[in-house]
Amino acid sequence: MAPASSPRRMCELTMIHPATELRFISPEIGYGVFAREPIPRGTVMWVLCRFDIVLSPKNAAAFPPPYQPIFECYAYTDGAGRVIMCWDHGRYLNHSCDPTMLGVGGDFEIAVRDIAADEELTCEYAHLNLTEPMECRCGAPNCRGVIGSTDVLTLWPDLDRRMAEALPFARKVPQPLLVYAPNAAPFWNWVDGRAPLPSHRDYYAAAS
Secondary structure, eight states: OOOTTHHHHHHHOOSBOTTEEEEEEETTTEEEEEESSOBOTTOEEEEOOTTSEEEOHHHHHTSOGGGHHHHHHHEEEOTTSOEEEOSSGGGGOEEOSSOSEEEETTTEEEESSOBOTTOEEEEOGGGGOOSSOEEOOOOOTTOOSEEOTTTHHHHHHHHHHHHHHHGGGGGGSOOTTGGGSSOOHHHHHHHTTSSOOOOGGGGOGGGO
16 A cells, blocks of 8 residues: 555655755745755756646647636647647746746756755746736846847847856766656756757747
8 A cells, every 4th residue: 555645745746856845935936936944056957757748839829718817827838839728837837037047959848057045937938929028026137127029139149148157067967867868868968968068049939
């Protein structure tokens, strides 16, 4: 017989790093994802896994009207134009103009610096092909004030640099999430220099 705590452990499983948790921030912001313990640079923080819902724009638009605000709030559009709804806490990640994690291709996000215990995990919404501009009050020194869908077209050199500088650390830290990636081989090929690094330019869906 399985231990009594097993169902609870399974319910807490997400494809965002296991040393994180969902916390309420404020009525204005809502929820965010926070580190329960220090997480080192180069750690894979999120993977696109088999539980995530991946739809064509046509199929997403075919959902009844009550579903559309949910897509608008929680789903994102990737560089291939697919609409992706994360099943896990990843859908609660908030934006920062100085994010703790950045994408590596479309299926992985890594910590681009050391993340302290109790620090909020943040990502770059310029990756997400926003349907309309979003006011930003992230508080970062480089806060852009407004986040738009074309931001990645000017930000990509800096984002690519930060991602490339963090990747070599991936072999030096535990990677508990990669077992859930449908195919982790591309990630290790990028880490080990066997394949050219993907660029954040590729997140811009209008170019595909």
